[in-house]
Amino acid sequence: MIKFIWDFISTIVVAFIAYPVIRFIETRKRVYLMMAIVVFVWLFVLELRDFLPDALKQYMKRPSKARNCNVINQGGFQGNALGMPSGHVLLTSYVTACMYMISPSWQTLAFFIIATTVMAMSRIARSCHTVVQTIVGAVIGYASAYATMKLESAIP
Numbered sequence: 001m002i003k004f005i006w007d008f009i010s011t012i013v014v015a016f017i018a019y020p021v022i023r024f025i026e027t028r029k030r031v032y033l034m035m036a037i038v039v040f041v042w043l044f045v046l047e048l049r050d051f052l053p054d055a056l057k058q059y060m061k062r063p064s065k066a067r068n069c070n071v072i073n074q075g076g077f078q079g080n081a082l083g084m085p086s087g088h089v090l091l092t093s094y095v096t097a098c099m100y101m102i103s104p105s106w107q108t109l110a111f112f113i114i115a116t117t118v119m120a121m122s123r124i125a126r127s128c129h130t131v132v133q134t135i136v137g138a139v140i141g142y143a144s145a146y147a148t149m150k151l152e153s154a155i156p
Contacts, residue, residue: 009122010069013088016095016115017043031152035098038148039091046090049082060084062128069128078128086129086137092119093141101149116141 020035049060062069062083069078096112120134
């Protein structure tokens, strides 16, 4: 039962990927378009990890027990794959931080903190990432959200 819960939480990242696209279609607000673009840029950048120099790759490996770590929890053994930063945590942190910055309240702040923490816990519990990889993902996600909101407010 616990494994199922962690698997389910890991798949929720798909909703965070879809959120800015759906909100842009609903509202036509530029901020959601910018969020969607940043999400897809990060998805592309995360795929480029394999092209990094070997000297960096040794610090980016997933835990040796990593299995079934992609979005739909399939893929078998992935202990040799690169896991720095955690893409699941990065995207969760990014979208929920943007949600908070667009509509600041204690509820959206709590959602940002809880969603990011629970996603990180699910990735660690499933042995897909180390604590450091999830923290780096959260920090990059938040920094990207901050940069997106600053850029959006600077554009007339």
